[in-house]
Amino acid sequence: MTKTNDRLALPRRVILQGVASVALVGLGKIASGAAxxxxxxxxxxxxxxxxxxxxxxxxxxxxxxxxxxxxKVRLDAPEIAENGAxxxxxxxxxxxxxxxxxxxxxENPNALVASYRIxxxxxxxxxxxxKMAKTSNVIVVVEAGGKLFSASKEVKVTVGGCGG
Amino acid sequence: xxxxxxxxxxxxxDTTEVQALIQHPMDSGFVKNAKGETIPPHFIQQLTFEHDGxxxxxxxxxxxxxxxxxxxxxxxxxKKGDELKVGWVDNKGATDTTTAKIL
Numbered sequence: 516m517t518k519t520n521d522r523l524a525l526p527r528r529v530i531l532q533g534v535a536s537v538a539l540v541g542l543g544k545i546a547s548g549a550a551x552x553x554x555x556x557x558x559x560x561x562x563x564x565x566x567x568x569x570x571x572x573x574x575x576x577x578x579x580x581x582x583x584x585x586x587k588v589r590l591d592a593p594e595i596a597e598n599g600a601x602x603x604x605x606x607x608x609x610x611x612x613x614x615x616x617x618x619x620x621x622e623n624p625n626a627l628v629a630s631y632r633i634x635x636x637x638x639x640x641x642x643x644x645x646k647m648a649k650t651s652n653v654i655v656v657v658e659a660g661g662k663l664f665s666a667s668k669e670v671k672v673t674v675g676g677c678g679g
Numbered sequence: 680x681x682x683x684x685x686x687x688x689x690x691x692x693d694t695t696e697v698q699a700l701i702q703h704p705m706d707s708g709f710v711k712n713a714k715g716e717t718i719p720p721h722f723i724q725q726l727t728f729e730h731d732g733x734x735x736x737x738x739x740x741x742x743x744x745x746x747x748x749x750x751x752x753x754x755x756x757x758k759k760g761d762e763l764k765v766g767w768v769d770n771k772g773a774t775d776t777t778t779a780k781i782l
Contacts, residue, residue: 558737560724565741601745620743624709628743631752637735638694642751646707646743 558632565627570619570654573627574663577617582656582663585610590655590666596647599672605642606655608664613639615658622651647672686779688763695757695781697728697736700749701767707742722770723748729764730757757781 567573574582587609596602604618616639617630628645639657647653647670654667683702688695701723708720726738735754757763759781766776 558725560739565739605751623743624707625741625743627741629741630739632734632737632739634734634736636756637752637754640753642749644745644749646745648709 561630564630565625567626568624570621570626573619573625574617574656577627577630578656578658578663580663582665584666585657585664586666588655588657588664588666590653590668592653592668592670595671595673597673599647599649599674601644602647602653602670602672603642603644604653604655605640606657606666607638607640608657608659610639610657610659610664613657613659616641617656618643618645619654619656620645620647620651621654623648682777683775684765684767684777686763686765686777688757688779688781690757690759690761690781694753694755695730695761695763696751696753697763698749698751699726699728699765700747701726701775702747703767703769705740705742705744705746705748709742720770723767724770726750726767727765728752729766730754730761735763 561577564573564576567576589607591605593602606616606618613633615630615632618628619626620628629643631641633639650669650671652667652669654665656663656665685700686697688697703723704721705723706718706721708717710718712718720742722742722744723740726740727734728736736752738750761781763779763781764776765779766774768774
């Protein structure tokens with residue numbers, strides 16, 4: 516009980532300061548601790564998940580569970596990306612009942628790049644263009660039937676896309 | 680004002696393939712300009728596609744999505760002439776919406 520009060524005290528102070536965005540982050544932390552399904556249950560922007568530095572932390576915050584590798588998830592990425600600012604990546608899955616699909620880059624400052632909601636009737640196949648800071652594993656996570664499946668591939672980057 | 684969103688949605692019988700290209704800087708907040716100052720984060724956070732009153736695809740994006748983002752997906756249904764509503768909101772609260780006809 517004391518613990519819960521401590522946790523609540525911080526966002527309340529922040530709200531008083533009138534910093535709305537920071538308050539939201541605080542609330543997000545409480546929600547993810549109390550109910551892991553929070554992020555998947557509604558379509559609120561998963562601010563905290565996008566701030567995580569590691570792939571595992573981002574997946575945990577986004578879905579509240581861990582992914583297992585699956586050959587039913589296909590990731591298409593170039594072997595070598597000449598320009599890390601624009602790397603074309605696509606992914607698809609032969610699994611039934613896919614509800615979401617997310618792209619992560621292990622070596623980026625924030626691992627999570629994009630997360631897509633796939634309603635019933637939409638194909639589990641997405642193409643997009645992402646930034647890569649340097650040579651890294653690209654990971655795609657697919658949620659199907661309430662479970663997480665992943666595939667990954669290393670993409671060599673010759674010119675990084677995150678400046679510096 | 681010209682829309683920031685360009686959509687190409689083509690029906691091939693029972694499925695509709697959608698390609699979207701949006702004009703947006705997608706600044707991650709990790710890049711410095713020539714003077715060494717950090718360019719503040721400015722990126723699209725959410726993008727939705729709606730057909731016949733139903734969301735057919737929704738994206739949550741971070742600063743790791745490339746500048747002038749591109750995305751492609753496909754959904755079952757959608758006939759030639761149907762409307763597809765597309766909208767985005769970025770981390771500064773700016774938004775844009777457009778409606779495209781399925782070809």
